[in-house]
Amino acid sequence: MTNSLEIPGGVADGQKASASRVESKARTVALAGNPNSGKSTLFNALTGLRQKVGNYPGVTVERKIGRFYGAHGQAFDLLDLPGMYSLQTRSPDEAVARDVLLGRRDDTPAPDVILCVVDATNLERNLYLVAQLAELGLPLVVALVMIDLAERDGWVINVPELSRRLGCPVVPTVAAQGKGLVELRQAITRQLNGPAPHRATLPPAIEQGVRPVKDVLVCVSDKQPRFPQAEAILLVTGTKEQAVAAPAGVQPALTQARQAIAAAGVDTISATVHARYAWVETIIEHTVRTRRGAEATLSERLDGIFTHKVWGWLVFLGVMAAVFFTIFRVAEVPMDWIEAGQDALNGWIERVMPAGDFRDLLTQGIVAGVGGVVIFLPQILILFFFIGLLEDTGYLARAAFIMDRVMSRVGLHGKSFVPMLSSFACAIPGIMGARTIDNPKDRLVTILVAPLVSCSARLPVYSLMIAVMLPGAYSAWHKAGLMLALYALGLTAAFGMAWLFRKTLFKGERSLLLLEMPPYRRPALRVTLVRMWERASIFLRQAGTVILAISVIIWALSTYPKPADPQATPAQALAHSVAGRLGHVLEPVIAPLGYDWKIGIGIVSSFAAREVFVGTMSVIYSIENGEEDTPALRDALLGEKRADGSGTYTPLVCLSLMVFYVLAMQCLSTVAVVRRETNSWKWPLFQLGYMTLLAWLGAFLVFQGGRLLGFT
Amino acid sequence: MTATNAPTPLAGQPVGQRVEISGFTLPEGVRLRLLEMGLTEGIECRVVRYAPLGDPMEVQVRGYFLSLRTAEAEGVLVATAD
Numbered sequence A: 001m002t003n004s005l006e007i008p009g010g011v012a013d014g015q016k017a018s019a020s021r022v023e024s025k026a027r028t029v030a031l032a033g034n035p036n037s038g039k040s041t042l043f044n045a046l047t048g049l050r051q052k053v054g055n056y057p058g059v060t061v062e063r064k065i066g067r068f069y070g071a072h073g074q075a076f077d078l079l080d081l082p083g084m085y086s087l088q089t090r091s092p093d094e095a096v097a098r099d100v101l102l103g104r105r106d107d108t109p110a111p112d113v114i115l116c117v118v119d120a121t122n123l124e125r126n127l128y129l130v131a132q133l134a135e136l137g138l139p140l141v142v143a144l145v146m147i148d149l150a151e152r153d154g155w156v157i158n159v160p161e162l163s164r165r166l167g168c169p170v171v172p173t174v175a176a177q178g179k180g181l182v183e184l185r186q187a188i189t190r191q192l193n194g195p196a197p198h199r200a201t202l203p204p205a206i207e208q209g210v211r212p213v214k215d216v217l218v219c220v221s222d223k224q225p226r227f228p229q230a231e232a233i234l235l236v237t238g239t240k241e242q243a244v245a246a247p248a249g250v251q252p253a254l255t256q257a258r259q260a261i262a263a264a265g266v267d268t269i270s271a272t273v274h275a276r277y278a279w280v281e282t283i284i285e286h287t288v289r290t291r292r293g294a295e296a297t298l299s300e301r302l303d304g305i306f307t308h309k310v311w312g313w314l315v316f317l318g319v320m321a322a323v324f325f326t327i328f329r330v331a332e333v334p335m336d337w338i339e340a341g342q343d344a345l346n347g348w349i350e351r352v353m354p355a356g357d358f359r360d361l362l363t364q365g366i367v368a369g370v371g372g373v374v375i376f377l378p379q380i381l382i383l384f385f386f387i388g389l390l391e392d393t394g395y396l397a398r399a400a401f402i403m404d405r406v407m408s409r410v411g412l413h414g415k416s417f418v419p420m421l422s423s424f425a426c427a428i429p430g431i432m433g434a435r436t437i438d439n440p441k442d443r444l445v446t447i448l449v450a451p452l453v454s455c456s457a458r459l460p461v462y463s464l465m466i467a468v469m470l471p472g473a474y475s476a477w478h479k480a481g482l483m484l485a486l487y488a489l490g491l492t493a494a495f496g497m498a499w500l501f502r503k504t505l506f507k508g509e510r511s512l513l514l515l516e517m518p519p520y521r522r523p524a525l526r527v528t529l530v531r532m533w534e535r536a537s538i539f540l541r542q543a544g545t546v547i548l549a550i551s552v553i554i555w556a557l558s559t560y561p562k563p564a565d566p567q568a569t570p571a572q573a574l575a576h577s578v579a580g581r582l583g584h585v586l587e588p589v590i591a592p593l594g595y596d597w598k599i600g601i602g603i604v605s606s607f608a609a610r611e612v613f614v615g616t617m618s619v620i621y622s623i624e625n626g627e628e629d630t631p632a633l634r635d636a637l638l639g640e641k642r643a644d645g646s647g648t649y650t651p652l653v654c655l656s657l658m659v660f661y662v663l664a665m666q667c668l669s670t671v672a673v674v675r676r677e678t679n680s681w682k683w684p685l686f687q688l689g690y691m692t693l694l695a696w697l698g699a700f701l702v703f704q705g706g707r708l709l710g711f712t
Numbered sequence B: 001m002t003a004t005n006a007p008t009p010l011a012g013q014p015v016g017q018r019v020e021i022s023g024f025t026l027p028e029g030v031r032l033r034l035l036e037m038g039l040t041e042g043i044e045c046r047v048v049r050y051a052p053l054g055d056p057m058e059v060q061v062r063g064y065f066l067s068l069r070t071a072e073a074e075g076v077l078v079a080t081a082d
């Protein structure tokens, strides 16, 4: 044991003094593992609630750091890395995991010990990552999770032998039950400055090729690589593209090494992978036995139903219907509470504060702004809960499996279907959910089209316009049919644009689907709830701050400048404000769509958040307490006349307006989230532009086309 | 096992068929990924099922289940066992 530096000298001489020293000298443990191997569960079990969630600067990969204490009370920072299959990375997430492990990132401390999660039910492929991690030469601890499931399935794993052959401690762990955690803490403490694990020997030609590249790496780089050996292996055994991207200084040595290996008749790519797998196979051969024959597992039999040509679709539709029903119906209850709370708060402010701009700022700007975010929280929580549940049970992979054909037809990915589904509630969680797609182009296309799916913020606008377009005489069925058509239009537009982007902007690159089908598992509710809350709080921080700022700005735009006449009605005041003037300025642009300047004000004021449209219309037509289904507002709109005496809100205008809201972005929080997720202003601005244009064109076609066909 | 037949693509193999991987006609990056997921030359795998629309397909390899599109499976050459 060589960790004496970290241990407070004596018990008596200053618990306090040493506490802070230990605290500041916390060692870093990187938690690596295959995706879906039980990493989060272990992370939560080891660190409890002592964790910080953030982002790696410059990329949109989540960074979770938690604190735990070792066998002698010393502090460890546990760094939860994104799930990875290999150090030869394909996705931005994997690249971050690789860079942290290799100590390449300045913003993250290089790990002292690697804790690798290994799924005992999928030992062979999980150990491939261990084989690669071993090449770093860092002390390693293996947490053998899902050992309970492996035992249930009849696998017998000789853990001491596995540990001996890997050359590192292996700790059987069932994190959710707290089993193995003490042993893990001890093993990690012991492994500080411990020996490097054993590793697979690569074919001689490759090992020989690696050496000179490693030497050059040490000399030429301005920043010393922490693991020249591992870096050299990655360069020598990677693809041609990766080799070309290597620093100029190593190019000569690298080219020479790769040529020498090729000359020896060795295919670097497959020889390396083969060598590692051969090493893994030998280990497995000596450590794993099964007590059972190869009968079909329960998961396989369940898949017979869940991916069946008929039952599969029925189950899929049933699951989706259940999710939707809950999002829209069950969420209604807490949403009503939030609305009532907001009204109560505003009522209270209006009672205790004198009338004035400041009070209006509070009620119409801040409370309304915050309320506008919080109102979506129930739907978003439910959505994240379901997504977590689907992930943890393993159904999500099946849904992606049966949907991939449909999605790939339009240039999306099997995994795009979750973001698209989420977008029916709100585009923001949808766009955040696109992180699971590892191909950057698939992910970008998904992000670009997700806001075309009708989110729940469009509902108030749809409801109002449908009520105006189909008053009285029409039955609820007509209205529901029209509503459905609007949703279908949004979805069609999303698929159509995805197809178009794939054919134009993101041509060429073929996307890859390699989807692991995990066995069905009983979800651990606690894990699902914790994850739901983590994701929701990111949403709150993201959207909350932006929406708050924007609502204040929009409030100011529609309040100032004030009319000179203090007796002016709210409608007159609005017409006088910046927003009102913008409505006039916009009139020539929107006249071809059938809109007048008042609708222009509605569009301007709802530029940041589309649901504001209804509220603005209520102000314009001086309706107290405007609600989407208030007959008062509907009748006011129906009674509105143009200069020539004809009605402003003809059915055609209503339809044109609905099409506009189906297709237009009208949501600055989404813009802000896309900016963060793509890490540039280019894509959110492009998205804002193309959607606005699309909306204008769509509305133009409806209105002008409808008139040509003789509709009004 | 002894693989007897000439290499054919993995795509289109009947459900339940056991095959041995014999090579790839795929771009380097894709090939590397498939190899690292365990589809190495010489390994035996089993065709588990096709998705309801015929694509992607699911195979069992090294004790776990993996789905891949038939576009990629076209480039995975296998020999069928008898």
Ligand SMILES: Nc1nc2c(ncn2[C@@H]2O[C@H](COP(=O)(O)OP(=O)(O)O)[C@@H](O)[C@H]2O)c(=O)[nH]1
Binding pocket: A033, A034, A035, A036, A037, A038, A039, A040, A041, A042, A083, A145, A146, A147, A148, A149, A173, A174, A175, A176, A392, A393, A521, A522, A523, A524, A527
């Ligand atoms: N039976 C069992 N289930 C586990 C164990 N560890 C994790 N799980 C479950 O496996 C699923 C995936 O775990 P998670 O921690 O989300 O994996 P991650 O994607 O790697 O972070 C969850 O449903 C967990 O409840 C374990 O040791 N035993």
